[in-house]
Amino acid sequence: xxxxxxxxxxxxxxxxxxxxxxxxxxxxxxxxxxxxxxxxxxxxxxxxxxxxxxxxxxxxxxxxxxxxxxxxxxxxxxxxxxxxxxxxxxxxxxxxxxxxxxxxxxxxxxxxxxxxxxxxxxxxxxxxxxxxxxxxxxxxxxxxxxxxxxxxxxxxxxxxxxxxxxxxxxxxxxxxxxxxxxxxxxxxxxxxxxxxxxxxxxxxxxxxxxxxxxxxxxxxxxxxxxxxxxxxxxxxxxxxxxxxxxxxxxxxxxxxxxxxxxxxxxxxxxxxxxxxxxxxxxxxxxxxxxxxxxxxxxxxxxxxxxxxxxxxxxxxxxxxxxxxxxxxxxxxxxxxxxxxxxxxxxxxxxxxxxxxxxxxxxxxxxxxxxxxxxxxxxxxxxxxxxxxxxxxxxxxxxxxxxxxxxxxxxxxxxxxxxxxxxxxxxxxxxxxxxxxxxxxxxxxxxxxxxxxxxxxxxxxxxxxxxxxxxxxxxxxxxxxxxxxxxxxxxxxxxxxxxxxxxxxxxxxxxxxxxxxxxxxxxxxxxxxxxxxxxxxxxxxxxxxxxxxxxxxxxxxxxxxx
Numbered sequence: 356x357x358x359x360x361x362x363x364x365x366x367x368x369x370x371x372x373x374x375x376x377x378x379x380x381x382x383x384x385x386x387x388x389x390x391x392x393x394x395x396x397x398x399x400x401x402x403x404x405x406x407x408x409x410x411x412x413x414x415x416x417x418x419x420x421x422x423x424x425x426x427x428x429x430x431x432x433x434x435x436x437x438x439x440x441x442x443x444x445x446x447x448x449x450x451x452x453x454x455x456x457x458x459x460x461x462x463x464x465x466x467x468x469x470x471x472x473x474x475x476x477x478x479x480x481x482x483x484x485x486x487x488x489x490x491x492x493x494x495x496x497x498x499x500x501x502x503x504x505x506x507x508x509x510x511x512x513x514x515x516x517x518x519x520x521x522x523x524x525x526x527x528x529x530x531x532x533x534x535x536x537x538x539x540x541x542x543x544x545x546x547x548x549x550x551x552x553x554x555x556x557x558x559x560x561x562x563x564x565x566x567x568x569x570x571x572x573x574x575x576x577x578x579x580x581x582x583x584x585x586x587x588x589x590x591x592x593x594x595x596x597x598x599x600x601x602x603x604x605x606x607x608x609x610x611x612x613x614x615x616x617x618x619x620x621x622x623x624x625x626x627x628x629x630x631x632x633x634x635x636x637x638x639x640x641x642x643x644x645x646x647x648x649x650x651x652x653x654x655x656x657x658x659x660x661x662x663x664x665x666x667x668x669x670x671x672x673x674x675x676x677x678x679x680x681x682x683x684x685x686x687x688x689x690x691x692x693x694x695x696x697x698x699x700x701x702x703x704x705x706x707x708x709x710x711x712x713x714x715x716x717x718x719x720x721x722x723x724x725x726x727x728x729x730x731x732x733x734x735x736x737x738x739x740x741x742x743x744x745x746x747x748x749x750x751x752x753x754x755x756x757x758x759x760x761x762x763x764x765x766x767x768x769x770x771x772x773x774x775x776x777x778x779x780x781x782x783x784x785x786x787x788x789x790x791x792x793x794x795x796x797x798x799x800x801x802x803x804x805x806x807x808x809x810x811x812x813x814x815x816x817x818x819x820x821x822x823x824x825x826x827x828x829x830x831x832x833x834x835x836x837x838x839x840x841x842x843x844x845x846x847x848x849x850x851x852x853x854x855x856x857x858x859x860x861x862x863x864x865x866x867x868x869x870x871x872x873x874x875x876x877x878x879x880x881x882x883x884x885x886x887x888x889x890x891x892x893x894x895x896x897x898x899x900x901x902x903x904x905x906x907x908x909x910x911x912x913x914x915x916x
Contacts, residue, residue: 443488
């Protein structure tokens, strides 16, 4: 062939497709890495997270500096044009969009992701995956979890074509990797049905599970009381409308929500509509609420013995609602002019009362740690057994001691001094080291000695339990009052295991100990209440110090060996 023929062959038309041409490739049928742009990607439209991730700014700062270390997995529904986030990653996608708009840097616009095919049960798999991922990465508020579970119920019912019970819903969620107890699902449904329409701001603001559960129990208790007293009567409103109207008054600031004020206002309006004495009605509601709480509490396994007790026990159960005579706040709404006997009581410290909505996890951890610090020898029991005991006590008119509530609501001692004693027994984690324990012990010894005007005889020490007693000259020692001599002898005996030839007479201490501690025989020698509390605190810290140095201390500072 000559060059002209070769040129004609090369310039000739190529093969022509006889059939229709493909406009787009199908999605891969296996997990496949691919590069996508922000234009091709959409957030998951059923994402349970409604509020912004609390760690949003930290995540944004990290992505700005380091780039996207962990690109989210993506998928695509059949016949849809855009990819969606598969299992958590909507926060990262929103941050990438912000950074792209701010910087126009290509690294924020184009990313390498793992494509995973849309599964047969795609909507359920995607939703449960997002629920689990959000729990792990940033946590969801109670109402966000509740709405996610309700959406999952909708998908399950579409899949089965039948209505699911709470037990069946719990079983299916667990099988799909998001375990939720049936009792928790019941509370979630109550929150979505009865609470969300009235207090959306408070719920989305972070009202915790314990407050939601107590509010649900209160609603049921009030409803039962209403139905019993309204039987055969024609009233202007029904309970559902009354409850919504009252509760909606408290949807202002999440951190100011008080369950006690809700109860006070609700009981007050019920008393007016039912033409009933407020105090009587309030007592009925309290009684019904305590029964409901006892019967609906979740059973727990037997608590371990002291050697294996967990350092983070379950948070303290909420205290019973205060009686009207104990309440001390001001109600709101149309019945604000009612007598002050129905006013609301401010939450007690450590009681778990609503009012610290955003700080609930921190407060629960702190209360659990402090509660554990009061347990010396825990008794094996179960929550179900305690519930039955409380129910029997209610029937008999008795009152069972509630250790968890009482321990966390104990009135602080606050005896004054450099280190006021707010709790004789509990040792804060920051104090639980030998050096700091010695500093506190020496200060308490000095303050006890100052009651007898011998504070200058106490000197701090880096050894022993933290202080030593300086023996005064013989003439000065003989001139000491009996009280001063007894206090100094006691502190000297505590500070050293061995008597010294020049130290106080320990033989006389045996005779002086009873008058010094409880005053029998010689009340003039008795330590003041303040001094006695400081002495108890000194002994508690000294025991802990010796346990730490001997290697026999428990991990929890509240346990004593």
